[in-house]
Amino acid sequence: xSSIKKYSILCLLLSLSVFILFSSQAKALDNGLALTPPMGxxxxxxxxxxxxxVLIKEMADAMTTTGLKSAGYEYIxxxxxxxxxxxxxxxxxxxxxxxxxxMKALVDYVHSKGLKFGIYSDAGRKTCQGRPGSRGYxxxxxxxxxxxxxxxxxYDWCYHGQQDPYESYAIMRDxxxxxxRDIVFSICEWGSNEPWKWGKDVGNLWRISGDIRPCWDxxxxxxxxxxxxxxxxxxxxxLFNYAGPGHWNDPDMMEVGNPGLSLSESKAHFSLWCMxxxxxxxxxxxxxxxxxxxxxxxxxEVVAIDQDPLGAQGYKFRDFGDTEIWRKWLQKTKDGKRQxxxxxxxxxxxxxxxxxxxxxxxxxxxxxxxxxxxxxxNGVYKTTVPPHDVVMLKVTGLTFKN
Ligand code: GLA
Numbered sequence: 130x131s132s133i134k135k136y137s138i139l140c141l142l143l144s145l146s147v148f149i150l151f152s153s154q155a156k157a158l159d160n161g162l163a164l165t166p167p168m169g170x171x172x173x174x175x176x177x178x179x180x181x182x183v184l185i186k187e188m189a190d191a192m193t194t195t196g197l198k199s200a201g202y203e204y205i206x207x208x209x210x211x212x213x214x215x216x217x218x219x220x221x222x223x224x225x226x227x228x229x230x231x232m233k234a235l236v237d238y239v240h241s242k243g244l245k246f247g248i249y250s251d252a253g254r255k256t257c258q259g260r261p262g263s264r265g266y267x268x269x270x271x272x273x274x275x276x277x278x279x280x281x282x283x284y285d286w287c288y289h290g291q292q293d294p295y296e297s298y299a300i301m302r303d304x305x306x307x308x309x310r311d312i313v314f315s316i317c318e319w320g321s322n323e324p325w326k327w328g329k330d331v332g333n334l335w336r337i338s339g340d341i342r343p344c345w346d347x348x349x350x351x352x353x354x355x356x357x358x359x360x361x362x363x364x365x366x367x368l369f370n371y372a373g374p375g376h377w378n379d380p381d382m383m384e385v386g387n388p389g390l391s392l393s394e395s396k397a398h399f400s401l402w403c404m405x406x407x408x409x410x411x412x413x414x415x416x417x418x419x420x421x422x423x424x425x426x427x428x429x430e431v432v433a434i435d436q437d438p439l440g441a442q443g444y445k446f447r448d449f450g451d452t453e454i455w456r457k458w459l460q461k462t463k464d465g466k467r468q469x470x471x472x473x474x475x476x477x478x479x480x481x482x483x484x485x486x487x488x489x490x491x492x493x494x495x496x497x498x499x500x501x502x503x504x505x506x507n508g509v510y511k512t513t514v515p516p517h518d519v520v521m522l523k524v525t526g527l528t529f530k531n
Pocket of ligand 1: 173208209256257258285317339340342
């Protein structure tokens with residue numbers, strides 16, 4: 130082979146690899162959104178298909194009047210059933226009876242409250258409730274969402290046939306990027322294709338399980354994802370390794386305040402979701418919350434654990450069967466001291482004595498009592514945890530690693 134020919138082949142190979150490098154970089158998700166886990170409300174857990182513009186407006190109002198907005202909740206997300214068909218040009222059509230003023234007007238209303246608006250679609254031909262999915266209409270739908278002013282898309286996985294999950298979600302990622310609007314992308318494929326392994330390049334959050342149920346421990350029912358079942362899944366799969374700013378494991382919308390959970394179970398559920406750096410999507414009726422539920426959802430010290438800027442997901446630190454200790458690394462203090470959050474969890478039906486070694490120099494604060502407990506001479510903090518409940522602590526100044 131002549132040296133000119135060799136040189137041309139080399140140049141060709143070089144430009145090909147530069148092209149591949151740049152095109153694959155351009156494809157990675159880089160929308161700069163959800164640097165802390167997104168917080169908001171989603172219609173599905175309580176309202177299923179019973180959504181309308183009246184309901185969404187009332188929920189936006191309640192988000193502000195209850196203090197949830199001030200606590201950091203910002204997205205109002207309509208889940209399935211808002212859409213009824215497509216027009217002759219393929220444009221997606223909201224249900225005219227339930228959304229008579231149209232989506233743009235509704236989004237404007239939500240924005241006028243200083244909140245953000247989220248919508249739902251599906252990567253397959255239909256949504257889980259049989260409404261039109263986005264398959265084949267990804268760019269058109271994304272443009273429509275952007276024109277309405279949508280800020281968040283939850284994208285489901287029903288009716289996907291033989292579709293490849295990565296490709297199916299990547300198309301919508303690219304469509305959202307091309308729409309020119311900042312839209313948080315929430316992957317909802319229930320963990321079936323290990324989205325924690327590829328989700329970071331595609332979306333800002335990904336569901337890790339089937340649908341949550343408002344029960345503490347759904348023993349014996351394999352289809353039931355109670356609070357304890359989802360928690361166990363997260364620790365079995367070591368999912369904490371995959372979370373970080375801009376990309377989060379999603380253990381599903383919360384059931385806090387919904388029938389099926391006692392007050393202490395709601396409190397424990399909320400604490401554990403914060404520990405897992407989970408997206409905090411409330412799934413209850415914000416219009417009729419008892420004060421104790423508002424108190425749970427707006428405990429700013431607990432929310433701060435979820436929203437800690439380091440973005441580390443907590444993990445199971447000790448397992449004693451009926452009781453567990455969970456730990457989450459937090460951003461260091463300004464003067465360089467380590468901070469850790471701990472949960473002492475009692476899964477059982479009886480009160481349990483629990484203790485945590487915190488070292489004598491470390492300073493302990495109880496985040497539910499909102500009370501400084503100070504230091505412990507022998508380095509051991511001891512307490513009794515009620516059934517189906519937690520004690521949640523912030524510890525400053527630890528030195529041990531494991
Ligand atoms: C799936 C999702 C749920 C909800 C419903 C709507 O089951 O996992 O969160 O969006 O679809 O049909």
